[in-house]
Amino acid sequence: MKYRLVSGLETHVELATATKIFCGCTTAFGGSPNTHCCPVCTGQPGALPVLNKKVVEYAIRAGLATHCSINTTTHLDRKNYCYPDLPKAYQISQFDKPLCEHGYVELESGKRIGITRIHIEEDAGKLVHESGYTYIDYNRGGVPLIEIVSEPDISSPEEAKEYVEKLQLIMRYIGVSDCKMQEGSMRCDVNISVMPEGATEFGTRTEIKNMNSISYIEKAMAYEYERQIEVIESGGQIVQATLRYDERTGETSVMRTKEDAQDYRYFPEPDILTVVIPEEKVEEIRKSLPELPTDKLKRYINDLKINAATAKLLYKYKRVCDFAERAIALGAGVKNTVNLIVGTLYSKLETEEDKEKFALPITAESMAELVKLVDGGKVNITLAQKTLALMAEEGKPVSAYIKPEDMAGMDDGELTDVCRKAVEENPAAVQDFKNGKEKAIFALYGYVKKATQGKADIKKADEIIRKLINR
Amino acid sequence: MKSVISSLSQKLRSGEITSRQLTEKYIAEVRAQNPAINAYVHYTFEEAMKNAEYADGLIAEGKGTPLTGIPLTLKDNIATDGLLTTCCSKILSGFKPYYDATVWSKLKAQGAVLLGKTNMDEFAMGSTSESSCYGAPLNPVDKTRVTGGSSGGVAAAVCADIAAYGLGSDTGGSIRQPASFCGIVGFKPSYGAVSRYGLIAYGSSLDQIGPMTKSVTDAAIVYDAIRGVDRADGTSCSTPAGKTPLKGDVKGLKIGVADGYFDGIPAEIRNAIEDMLAAYVRAGAEIVRVSMPALKIALPVYYIIACAEASSNLGRYDGIRYGYRASGYTGVDEMITKTRTEGFGKEVKKRIMLGTYVLSSGYFDAYYKKACLIRKTVEAQLSEAFKKCDVLFAPTAPVTAFAVGYSGGNSVETYLSDVCTVPVNIAGLPAISIPCGSDKNGLPIGMQIIGKKFDDARVLDTAYFAEINNLSQTAEVEGGVKL
Numbered sequence: 001m002k003y004r005l006v007s008g009l010e011t012h013v014e015l016a017t018a019t020k021i022f023c024g025c026t027t028a029f030g031g032s033p034n035t036h037c038c039p040v041c042t043g044q045p046g047a048l049p050v051l052n053k054k055v056v057e058y059a060i061r062a063g064l065a066t067h068c069s070i071n072t073t074t075h076l077d078r079k080n081y082c083y084p085d086l087p088k089a090y091q092i093s094q095f096d097k098p099l100c101e102h103g104y105v106e107l108e109s110g111k112r113i114g115i116t117r118i119h120i121e122e123d124a125g126k127l128v129h130e131s132g133y134t135y136i137d138y139n140r141g142g143v144p145l146i147e148i149v150s151e152p153d154i155s156s157p158e159e160a161k162e163y164v165e166k167l168q169l170i171m172r173y174i175g176v177s178d179c180k181m182q183e184g185s186m187r188c189d190v191n192i193s194v195m196p197e198g199a200t201e202f203g204t205r206t207e208i209k210n211m212n213s214i215s216y217i218e219k220a221m222a223y224e225y226e227r228q229i230e231v232i233e234s235g236g237q238i239v240q241a242t243l244r245y246d247e248r249t250g251e252t253s254v255m256r257t258k259e260d261a262q263d264y265r266y267f268p269e270p271d272i273l274t275v276v277i278p279e280e281k282v283e284e285i286r287k288s289l290p291e292l293p294t295d296k297l298k299r300y301i302n303d304l305k306i307n308a309a310t311a312k313l314l315y316k317y318k319r320v321c322d323f324a325e326r327a328i329a330l331g332a333g334v335k336n337t338v339n340l341i342v343g344t345l346y347s348k349l350e351t352e353e354d355k356e357k358f359a360l361p362i363t364a365e366s367m368a369e370l371v372k373l374v375d376g377g378k379v380n381i382t383l384a385q386k387t388l389a390l391m392a393e394e395g396k397p398v399s400a401y402i403k404p405e406d407m408a409g410m411d412d413g414e415l416t417d418v419c420r421k422a423v424e425e426n427p428a429a430v431q432d433f434k435n436g437k438e439k440a441i442f443a444l445y446g447y448v449k450k451a452t453q454g455k456a457d458i459k460k461a462d463e464i465i466r467k468l469i470n471r
Numbered sequence: 472m473k474s475v476i477s478s479l480s481q482k483l484r485s486g487e488i489t490s491r492q493l494t495e496k497y498i499a500e501v502r503a504q505n506p507a508i509n510a511y512v513h514y515t516f517e518e519a520m521k522n523a524e525y526a527d528g529l530i531a532e533g534k535g536t537p538l539t540g541i542p543l544t545l546k547d548n549i550a551t552d553g554l555l556t557t558c559c560s561k562i563l564s565g566f567k568p569y570y571d572a573t574v575w576s577k578l579k580a581q582g583a584v585l586l587g588k589t590n591m592d593e594f595a596m597g598s599t600s601e602s603s604c605y606g607a608p609l610n611p612v613d614k615t616r617v618t619g620g621s622s623g624g625v626a627a628a629v630c631a632d633i634a635a636y637g638l639g640s641d642t643g644g645s646i647r648q649p650a651s652f653c654g655i656v657g658f659k660p661s662y663g664a665v666s667r668y669g670l671i672a673y674g675s676s677l678d679q680i681g682p683m684t685k686s687v688t689d690a691a692i693v694y695d696a697i698r699g700v701d702r703a704d705g706t707s708c709s710t711p712a713g714k715t716p717l718k719g720d721v722k723g724l725k726i727g728v729a730d731g732y733f734d735g736i737p738a739e740i741r742n743a744i745e746d747m748l749a750a751y752v753r754a755g756a757e758i759v760r761v762s763m764p765a766l767k768i769a770l771p772v773y774y775i776i777a778c779a780e781a782s783s784n785l786g787r788y789d790g791i792r793y794g795y796r797a798s799g800y801t802g803v804d805e806m807i808t809k810t811r812t813e814g815f816g817k818e819v820k821k822r823i824m825l826g827t828y829v830l831s832s833g834y835f836d837a838y839y840k841k842a843c844l845i846r847k848t849v850e851a852q853l854s855e856a857f858k859k860c861d862v863l864f865a866p867t868a869p870v871t872a873f874a875v876g877y878s879g880g881n882s883v884e885t886y887l888s889d890v891c892t893v894p895v896n897i898a899g900l901p902a903i904s905i906p907c908g909s910d911k912n913g914l915p916i917g918m919q920i921i922g923k924k925f926d927d928a929r930v931l932d933t934a935y936f937a938e939i940n941n942l943s944q945t946a947e948v949e950g951g952v953k954l
Contacts, residue, residue, distance in 0.1 A: 039570045043787045045563070046550040046572060046669040050705045080783050080830070084803060089786025134803070136791070265830035267839060270676035270780055272705050 001233075002197040005225050006205075007160060007190060008116075008152040011167060012145050013177045014123065014185035015058045021122045021144035022049030022092065029183055033128070033137035041122075041142030043087030048271050051076070055144040056099065056275060058176040059120045060285050062146055063100025065174045065292055066115050066167075072277040074099050076120075076269040081262055084136055085125040093121035093147075095266040099275075105150075105166050106294050113163050114151030121145050140184075146176075152191065152202065157218040157225075164188060164214050169293050172356065173318050181212045188217055193238070194228045203228070204238040208245050208252055220245040224252050296321060304334050313342045319358035320345075326364035332371035336384075340371065344388045361395030362388075369398045377412065380457035415448075415456055419464040422447040430469055441465065472656070472906075472938045472945050474688035475635045476537055478954050483530055483540045490526040490540030494519050494584050497542040497952050501586055501633045504950045507614065510627035512547055512605045513555040513588040526582030537692045539582035544634040546622050547588040548595055549680065550669035551575055554585075558671050559603035560593045562814030563794040572669020573704065574638055574680050574697045581696060586634055589624025593816045594785065595645055595673040597621050598885050599878045602818040607875060610653055611948045612915060616872035619652030621645040625683045626653040632951025636684045636693055640670055642677045643773050644868070644892025647904035650683055651867035651917020654906045654946025656934070657683045658690040661925045662899030663708040665694075666701030672784040674777035677896040685945050687905065687938040691715045691931045698927075708925070715928045719936040722755035727860030731766035732891055736869050743908040743916045744866055750942050751864075761856040761863070765849045766894050772849065773893035774886065775829050775842035782826025788814065850898045857923045862933050866891050867904040867917030891919065901927040903934045905943045915946055 020027055023040035039047035063070055077095035103115035125141040127134055148167065154160050168179040168186065179186040193205035208224060211217045223245075228238055243252040291299070293315055300311035314321055320341065327337050345362075349355045370388060373379040379387070379402060387401045394400075422444045423430055432440035441462070448461045482488050498516050505511050519542060526540035545551065548558045550568040557563040571579065579585075590608040592600050600623025601607040608623045610616040611631040618627045622639030626649035629637050639646040641659040650657025659681045670680055682693035691714075700709040726748065733741055752758060790796035790810030797809035815823070829838035856863065870888050878885035895902040900921055907918035922930035937943040 039568070042792065044550075044568060044570065044793070045556070045558075045566070045671040045787070046548075046568065047570070048668050048704050048706075050703060078783050080786060082786060082789065082807065084789070084791055087787060087792065089789065090783050263832050265783070265827065265832075265835075267779060267783070267830055267835075270674075270706075271672075 003194040003225075003229050003232075004197055004199075005155050005192065005194055005221070006152050006202055007154040007192045007221060009150045009154065009160065009163065010189040010191070011148040011150070011164065012187045013062070013148060013167070013171055013179060015055055015144040015146060016175065016177050017052060017054045017058060017144055019052060019054075020142035021052050021055050021120070022142055025142065027143045029185075031139050033135065034139060036139040037141070041087075042138050043089075049092060049269075051272050051275065052144065055120055056277065057285060058144070059099050059118060059146050060277070060282060061174050061289065062148070062171060062176050063103060063118050064282075064286050064289055065170050066100075066103040066105055066118070066148070068100035068103030068115055068118060070100055070277065070282050071097055072279060072282065073097075073274060074277075075274045076272050077266045078269050080265040083124070084134070085127050085141070087125065087138060087141060091122060091124065092269050092272070094119035105163060105170070107159065107162050107166065111153075111159075113153045113159070116149040116151050118146050118148050121147060152193075157221040160190070160221055161214050161218050164217065166293075169316055173293055174289060181214065184212060187212050190217060190221060192221060192224050192228070194225060194232070203232075204240050206238065206241050206243050206252075208243045209255060211245060216245060216247055219250055220252060223250060227252065290318065304328075306334060306338050310338050310342055313346070314338060317355040317358060320355060323358060323364050323367070327368040327371060330365060330368035332368040333375040336371045336374045336381075337367070340367075340374075340384065340388055344385045345392055348389070348392050360392045362392045366391060366397045373398070373402070377457060377460070380455065381459070383454060412460070415452075415461060416464050418448050418451050418456065419444075419461055419468060421451070423465065423468050433469060472686040472688075472943055473954070474686045474692075475684070475954065476541055476689045476692050479541050479635055480535075480537045480539070483526075484535060490523040490530065490582070490584060491520065493540065494523040494542055494586075497586055497633065497635075500950065500952050504631050504633050507609070508611050508627050508631055509606055509608045510589050510624045510631065510633065511544065511587040512559060512590045512603070512624065513557070515551070515554050515585050515587045518554060519584050519586050522579065522582065522584040526584060529582045536581045536696070538578060538696050540584060541635045542584040542586045543578070544586050544589045544625055544628045544637040545575060546591050546625050546637070546639045548591060548640060548671040548673075549575060549588075549638060550671065551585065551588070555588060556671070557588075557604075558594045559591050559605055560814065560816065560819065561604045561795055562788045562810065564604075566794045568669075570669065572680075573666035573701045575669065577697055589622075589628050589634075589637060591624055592621035592645075593819050594671070594781070595621040595640055595642055595678075596781070596818050596822050598644070598648060598888055599873060600624065600649070601875070601878065602816055604816060609875065610872050612654055612946050613872065613913065615875060616914060617652065617875055617878070619649030619868075619872060621649070622657075622683060623649045626650055626655060626657070629653070629655050629683050629685060630946050631948055632953065635952075636682060636689055638680055638693070638697070639683045640673075640678055640680050641892075641896065642674045642679075642777055643889050643896050646681045646683055647867050647892050647902060647917065647919060648889070650904045651906075651915065652872040654909070654915030654944075655683060655685060656687055656690050656903065656905050656945065657681065658694060658903045658931070659895065659901065660694060660698060660927050661901045662896075663706050664698050664710050664901070664925065664927055666697075666699075666704040666707045668701055668703040672780070674780040675784060676780060677773070677777055679896070687903070687931060687934040688717065690903065691717055691935075694927065694931070710925070711928070715931055717932055717935040719932065719939045721751050721933060721936045724751070724756040724862065724933065725759050725860040726751060726756050727759050727761040727856055727863040729761045729763045729766065729856065729863060729865070731763050732863070732865035734767075736866050739910045740866050740869065740871075740916050744864065744918050747907050747918055747937065747942060748864055750940065751936065754936065754940070759860040761859055763849075763852040763856055763894075765845065765852045768845055769849050769894040769897050770887065770890050772842045772845045773889065773897055774825070775838050776846065776897075778822045778826035779830050779839050779842075780826070782823045782830065785815075785819070785823055790814070846897050849894055853894065853898045853900065854923075861922075861929060863921040865919045865921060867919045868892070871910045871912070871914035871916060895919075895921055898924070900924055901930045903930050905934050905937055906945050907943060
């Protein structure tokens with residue numbers, strides 16, 4: 001029998017606010033244990049939480065960017081459970097009235113993964129196990145989180161991967177989180193079940209907790225999918241349970257089953273008043289949102305006529321896009337701009353993070369200046385690439401590398417003259433080429449390059465030479 | 472009633488006495504009187520002398536306020552930086568916070584002098600202060616009687632003149648009822664008028680800090696010094712600027728009287744309040760009958776909500792970060808269980824269990840959710856009543872001070888004694904208890920004046936009428952610092 005995989009993700013995203021959700025402590029990652037703490041985030045008796053407005057704003061941004069509706073009257077709730085990393089023995093979260101609801105994330109195929117809800121909550125501290133003792137670091141306690149709960153719309157590990165990547169992309173784009181899974185600023189719980197093809201009722205689900213890498217999510221899902229099918233095929237039943245994934249063995253194991261599920265005794269947080277968000281505020285946030293990645297990609301391909309492969313290399317990095325769009329706005333041609341970026345600048349931005357940050361000392365103004373020279377045929381693409389590489393390292397303007405005399409006069413007429421000379425002075429090569437020896441034309445390129453000290457646009461020279469030889 | 476604060480303040484400003492001398496006098500009296508009444512559980516005399524020195528400096532510079540240099544006490548659930556704050560619970564034994572409650576930092580900045588922390592029911596859960604891990608305080612008026620609770624220690628200290636005033640906290644009557652039992656003034660401000668930051672929580676949506684004093688004038692002075700919005704407490708609100716005006720003018724005042732408050736009240740108490748009412752009417756006030764059938768169910772609503780919130784608030788006491796930790800455990804779970812088993816007293820455990828139960832899935836709708844709905848009804852009926860009247864008069868308690876040990880075997884009766892005070896907390900209203908005569912045993916009776924939300928000034932002013940017309944006398948006992 002064939003089985004369909006049914007999965008929904010609960011994704012925790014740490015918000016990039018400067019301070020914690022209920023106190024003024026910094027949210028900076030790292031720091032010596034228990035140095036980013038105060039009476040509030042360590043749950044000292046008598047301390048009270050005060051809601052950080054920025055957190056609400058960031059969460060609304062996330063909600064709007066995922067097409068959610070915003071509950072403008074909402075409240076926080078206490079989720080009670082006892083664990084040493086949770087100093088108050090309750091987590092302040094949201095239960096029955098999340099800030100955002102009913103959104104979606106669109107995959108490249110056009111399929112939409114529904115977002116059930118996005119709510120705000122506080123992170124817990126961290127337990128550190130060392131030489132038989134357990135220590136508690138509360139630096140992370142009270143760092144703001146949003147939990148993004150998806151509908152069970154995900155039907156393969158690949159879709160899960162794309163969904164998580166899309167979420168990462170959106171959150172980074174709108175500046176609410178850096179979504180670094182390795183630093184824990186993004187973590188996923190994966191709900192998964194299987195059902196026979198054609199069935200209408202979902203199977204019993206299991207939940208794999210705390211996944212902190214996309215590739216593990218894929219592997220764990222694939223493993224769990226197979227495991228559940230195997231259980232069913234051998235006549236067994238899936239037990240609703242919370243699982244952990246062992247990265248070394250690649251297997252899932254049971255943390256707890258439904259029988260010992262916790263009763264969180266949710267109730268409204270009495271220390272924080274009902275949150276009322278003016279409609280105007282929501283509109284203000286909506287207006288401040290940048291163009292979202294999916295929209296940008298569509299515009300690059302459809303309106304700017306950038307080829308799909310190049311557009312996909314660009315649209316993920318908002319700063320790169322901002323740079324390119326600014327250069328284009330200043331008059332640089334689209335094609336040369338994007339080709340120079342992915343061809344030359346990307347070789348200086350090796351990692352995802354480099355591209356994300358885009359910290360090269362080059363301005364969009366000097367980029368535009370250079371591209372316009374290429375567009376006008378004043379500078380050939382090879383020279384432009386060399387120059388751009390230097391500009392991106394040294395931060396100097398175009399004029400520091402290309403003198404007016406270097407580019408003056410290299411217009412089409414002059415290039416034609418040089419090409420004519422090349423044909424006249426290399427009869428043997430011309431003959432070979434005429435006889436079908438394609439490579440013979442390189443000798444003519446060489447002549448042109450030498451004669452123009454590399455200024456000539458070889459692509460153009462190629463066109464002219466071919467015309468002259470008239471093969 | 473005489474204003475202790477005004478009189479001491481005058482002496483300090485005139486130079487008749489320094490704050491240090493006054494503080495030494497109080498310390499000597501605390502040492503002499505406290506062993507018999509057990510009002511204080513932690514002395515902070517060193518802090519007091521430091522505060523006094525600072526106060527003398529302020530006075531010398533002409534920067535004094537009415538509270539500068541005057542010794543007070545704080546209930547043991549109000550956080551004081553570097554000073555024991557234990558909620559009279561074993562589980563917080565040895566706990567010294569590294570932060571001040573907002574009320575104390577406000578008072579300290581004005582040069583108030585802290586003599587010590589006073590006795591209370593463990594975590595403010597009780598009506599007699601007998602659940603304190605330090606043993607019960609005794610009523611200075613009659614030492615065979617309880618002080619009431621939970622702010623019993625403050626009431627006893629103020630009554631015995633071993634503190635000029637004190638701050639208590641009121642979740643279901645914990646300021647007003649002990650004030651009534653000890654024959655002093657206890658004012659519970661509107662919820663949100665005074666910051667709760669640093670008040671160790673019992674029932675967060677009900678808790679409120681307020682003054683316990685020897686006069687209405689004093690209550691207003693202290694209230695003015697501690698009220699106002701606080702950035703550290705998101706539920707706090709701004710209050711009117713300036714001093715609360717006290718005129719004692721009751722002409723045309725509409726006093727609401729609800730049957731619900733007088734049902735089953737002993738004749739002695741009812742008569743005392745009716746006499747007081749008559750005096751107000753003679754001065755031009757008008758009596759308005761109001762009906763609030765939901766008052767009777769306010770009591771179970773209170774116990775459900777307070778216990779639910781408490782069960783969550785007290786989850787943090789696990790022996791990990793502060794306070795008591797049991798010994799002889801093998802793992803963290805056992806450590807937490809043992810710490811709580813040994814650290815919490817019987818009444819606290821009872822309320823944690825009750826609160827946990829009413830929040831549990833399967834019972835949540837029937838108890839907690841229903842209680843929240845009825846809370847809204849109580850609020851609505853009270854605000855409906857306030858359309859017809861300016862204030863409500865009611866007994867503070869249906870009883871006078873219990874004999875020591877009585878409530879241990881009569882816990883339901885003790886719970887029921889909160890019937891007159893809890894509706895105020897449920898609706899977040901301001902209310903004051905002032906002395907209103909005494910019963911046949913010479914035990915003080917208290918009368919409550921309840922106001923509209925944030926109409927704290929009216930409550931104080933209405934009570935002030937009784938003060939200036941000698942209708943209300945605070946209890947006087949031997950010993951203590953006499954003016």
